[in-house]
Amino acid sequence: MIILCVCVILLPVCFTHPLAGWVSSPGHPGGYEPDIKMNWERCAPAGHTLTLSIVHLDLEDSHDCENDALEVFANGILISKLCGKKSTEQLQASVNPSLRSPSGGCLSLTFQTDYSNTEQHTGFRAFYTVQDIDECLDGDLQCSHFCHNYIGGYSCSCRPGYFLREDQHTCTVNCTEERFGEGVLTPPGSPGPYFENAQCTYTLSVEEGKQIILNFIGEFDVEDREGQCIDSLTIKTDSATFGPFCGKKAPSGFNTAARQVQVLFNTDQEGQNLGFSLTYRAKLMECPGTVTPDSVLSPQRTVYVVGDTVTVQCKTGYTFDAHLVKADVKHFESTCQTSGKWSPVYSCAPVDCGDPDLSKNDLLALTEERPLTTYTHNISLKCLTKFYQLSGHAHFTCNASGLWESHGESLFDEANSPICLPECGMNEEFFSFERVYGGERARLKQIPWQLLIKRPRRGGASLISDRWALTAAHVVDGHETKKLTFNGGMIDGQDNNAVIMETEKIIIHPDYEREVFGLARTSYDNDIALVKMSARVPLSFKIRPVCLPKKSAGPVMKGVMGTVSGYGGTGNKTKSQFLQYAHLEEYPKLSCFQSNLKVTDNMFCAGGDEADSCKGDSGGPLVLPMLGTGAPNKPYRLEGIVSWGPAQCGDEAFKGYYTKVQNYLDWIRETMEKN
Numbered sequence: 093m094i095i096l097c098v099c100v101i102l103l104p105v106c107f108t109h110p111l112a113g114w115v116s117s118p119g120h121p122g123g124y125e126p127d128i129k130m131n132w133e134r135c136a137p138a139g140h141t142l143t144l145s146i147v148h149l150d151l152e153d154s155h156d157c158e159n160d161a162l163e164v165f166a167n168g169i170l171i172s173k174l175c176g177k178k179s180t181e182q183l184q185a186s187v188n189p190s191l192r193s194p195s196g197g198c199l200s201l202t203f204q205t206d207y208s209n210t211e212q213h214t215g216f217r218a219f220y221t222v223q224d225i226d227e228c229l230d231g232d233l234q235c236s237h238f239c240h241n242y243i244g245g246y247s248c249s250c251r252p253g254y255f256l257r258e259d260q261h262t263c264t265v266n267c268t269e270e271r272f273g274e275g276v277l278t279p280p281g282s283p284g285p286y287f288e289n290a291q292c293t294y295t296l297s298v299e300e301g302k303q304i305i306l307n308f309i310g311e312f313d314v315e316d317r318e319g320q321c322i323d324s325l326t327i328k329t330d331s332a333t334f335g336p337f338c339g340k341k342a343p344s345g346f347n348t349a350a351r352q353v354q355v356l357f358n359t360d361q362e363g364q365n366l367g368f369s370l371t372y373r374a375k376l377m378e379c380p381g382t383v384t385p386d387s388v389l390s391p392q393r394t395v396y397v398v399g400d401t402v403t404v405q406c407k408t409g410y411t412f413d414a415h416l417v418k419a420d421v422k423h424f425e426s427t428c429q430t431s432g433k434w435s436p437v438y439s440c441a442p443v444d445c446g447d448p449d450l451s452k453n454d455l456l457a458l459t460e461e462r463p464l465t466t467y468t469h470n471i472s473l474k475c476l477t478k479f480y481q482l483s484g485h486a487h488f489t490c491n492a493s494g495l496w497e498s499h500g501e502s503l504f505d506e507a508n509s510p511i512c513l514p515e516c517g518m519n520e521e522f523f524s525f526e527r528v529y530g531g532e533r534a535r536l537k538q539i540p541w542q543l544l545i546k547r548p549r550r551g552g553a554s555l556i557s558d559r560w561a562l563t564a565a566h567v568v569d570g571h572e573t574k575k576l577t578f579n580g581g582m583i584d585g586q587d588n589n590a591v592i593m594e595t596e597k598i599i600i601h602p603d604y605e606r607e608v609f610g611l612a613r614t615s616y617d618n619d620i621a622l623v624k625m626s627a628r629v630p631l632s633f634k635i636r637p638v639c640l641p642k643k644s645a646g647p648v649m650k651g652v653m654g655t656v657s658g659y660g661g662t663g664n665k666t667k668s669q670f671l672q673y674a675h676l677e678e679y680p681k682l683s684c685f686q687s688n689l690k691v692t693d694n695m696f697c698a699g700g701d702e703a704d705s706c707k708g709d710s711g712g713p714l715v716l717p718m719l720g721t722g723a724p725n726k727p728y729r730l731e732g733i734v735s736w737g738p739a740q741c742g743d744e745a746f747k748g749y750y751t752k753v754q755n756y757l758d759w760i761r762e763t764m765e766k767n
């Protein structure tokens with residue numbers, strides 16, 4: 093009675109009309125009238141279909157049934173439009189099978205006639221009926237096990253051991269289970285093929301301080317296809333997931349390092365696979381072999397179990413956090429907890445050497461802008477400009493003490509710190525065709541070590557580092573305590589862009605015979621002086637040092653030509669505005685100019701065909717190799733310092749004496765080191 097009432101309220105059509113009956117055109121079987129418009133509709137209850145069976149059809153025939161027509165709609169959609177005359181057999185074969193409503197849907201008819209009937213037509217007559225739908229015949233319906241049709245609906249049911257899921261179609265198994273302790277786990281259906289549509293979650297747990305150990309025994313057979321799991325077995329702990337496993341090969345057993353694990357077993361809707369047997373046992377909890385990365389444990393064991401205590405030390409090159417280091421902690425003790433975790437745990441970080449402090453040496457720089465500076469990382473150093481070359485180690489590695497180290501030496505060890513030394517003996521070569529009497533005019537950058545001193549006595553000098561120059565003692569004799577000015581980086585003595593250097597110290601060779609007023613000198617032996625500038629000379633292509641020579645036996649120039657340069661006079665003039673040079677060769681001292689002055693082994697004689705050095709050239713350089721023939725592996729070196737000669741330059745076949753620089757290498761080195 094209640095069902096009826098609900099039905100009456102919701103579906104007024106369902107019982108206001110009988111479940112079967114006839115419908116026909118007005119006046120049937122007599123002829124129908126013109127200008128008729130008839131509508132008819134019936135609906136099926138849920139789970140039912142309404143079918144219509146036309147048993148008689150005789151309407152006026154017209155193209156596209158535009159005059160008189162019977163139209164059939166299913167849920168409002170036109171499914172058939174009829175006119176003309178058809179036999180019952182024709183109707184049964186080609187029209188009636190399609191006249192059915194969807195489940196629970198409606199069929200409606202409209203019958204319309206136009207204004208005229210050329211002859212008498214009897215109209216139509218049809219039988220309608222409401223029928224149950226056999227849903228079990230419908231292939232799309234998925235009752236996973238059994239389907240039961242009944243009038244107005246259907247239902248699914250399952251084989252024993254399964255239950256119907258909430259979707260009322262799928263059969264599944266209840267395999268969610270919690271187990272404590274030890275045992276064997278097999279999937280539902282075991283022995284024999286496991287159930288389909290299973291989503292099992294087995295929660296296994298053991299007592300505190302223990303872990304679960306899993307082992308597969310017997311046959312393992314979980315459906316897969318080409319290595320892809322169709323059904324799957326997955327084992328999860330708080331921190332790890334093992335699997336999914338499938339196929340025919342049992343996974344090897346393992347310690348889960350967990351007190352509780354979940355075994356998830358999911359199957360699809362088909363297959364005949366045998367499953368697995370999984371034993372679970374309890375074992376004392378173990379802790380990992382590492383307490384914290386980059387540390388070492390003592391004692392060393394293959395296995396650590398609950399209650400074990402170890403001493404943890406950062407491995408070489410690593411230290412604890414700053415606050416532990418500050419507290420001078422070198423190691424700590426950690427204990428394996430029942431959770432299988434170590435406690436306490438402090439992390440180790442690599443030692444950081446930091447950016448090296450190069451501020452004390454402004455010529456040094458890192459080759460990489462932002463190098464990594466932690467343990468084992470490397471840095472390399474270079475000199476800021478090409479006029480310097482790095483001397484000492486260039487590559488350093490951050491060592492375990494946090495120091496930049498190279499071949500056992502620290503970057504900032506006093507004696508080993510790399511330094512930038514000016515590159516010596518390099519110039520820009522030119523070929524000059526501008527001949528000047530007794531010499532040739534130099535080009536800028538060609539003799540970049542050449543310096544000029546104008547006062548109190550005109551003379552030359554040679555830059556030998558970025559701080560020091562060499563000249564003849566007699567050029568600066570008597571003026572050592574003064575601040576003298578040297579000019580360089582030019583070829584024109586009046587060049588306003590010259591590099592001006594002021595002296596800080598002038599050191600005359602101690603064995604040089606000083607000028608004493610009124611006394612005739614006996615020799616120019618040891619005519620050499622070192623000049624220290626008050627500031628570093630800014631090296632450039634215009635101003636660069638010359639190399640010092642090497643000690644050698646025999647003649648200084650070894651039979652080859654060298655080059656002397658200076659702003660001294662040519663011919664009868666005592667000075668030249670422009671820097672000039674000339675090529676010379678060495679002569680035996682006996683063939684050289686002779687006077688009362690003693691000739692010693694600290695000097696050598698050199699001269700040219702029509703060239704010579706002259707007064708204003710004193711102190712200037714005689715270099716080897718000959719200008720124009722230097723090379724990176726054959727840099728120019730200062731073999732001689734213009735010293736003394738005949739009063740009239742160019743006399744005595746243009747020969748003069750030069751201080752033999754190679755006799756003073758120790759004095760130069762020691763003096764420069766000490767000052």
Ligand SMILES: *[C@@H]1O[C@H](CO)[C@@H](O)[C@H](O)[C@H]1NC(C)=O
Pocket residue numbers: 255266267268
């Ligand atoms: C499955 O079994 C568990 C425990 O046996 C029970 O709590 C749960 O209600 C069952 N679920 C269904 C859908 O039967």
Ligand SMILES: *[C@@H]1O[C@H](CO)[C@@H](O)[C@H](O)[C@H]1NC(C)=O
Pocket residue numbers: 468469470489
């Ligand atoms: C540092 O240099 C050494 C030797 O050249 C090399 O073996 C090492 O791998 C380098 N370290 C790094 C972090 O690149």
Ligand SMILES: *[C@@H]1O[C@H](CO)[C@@H](O)[C@H](O)[C@H]1NC(C)=O
Pocket residue numbers: 491492493494495496497498500501502
């Ligand atoms: C790191 O380098 C310094 C300087 O060479 C050295 O004294 C120290 O022993 C080195 N430390 C280690 C751990 O090798």
Ligand SMILES: *[C@@H]1O[C@H](CO)[C@@H](O)[C@H](O)[C@H]1NC(C)=O
Pocket residue numbers: 663664
């Ligand atoms: C240099 O002077 C002398 C005499 O004073 C003279 O004979 C000679 O011609 C001059 N030489 C030059 C190149 O001017």
Ligand SMILES: [Ca+2]
Pocket residue numbers: 126152159160205206207208209210
């Ligand atoms: Ca008509």
Ligand SMILES: [Ca+2]
Pocket residue numbers: 139224225226227241242243244245246
């Ligand atoms: Ca049914």
Ligand SMILES: [Ca+2]
Pocket residue numbers: 288315322323359360361362363364
């Ligand atoms: Ca399956």
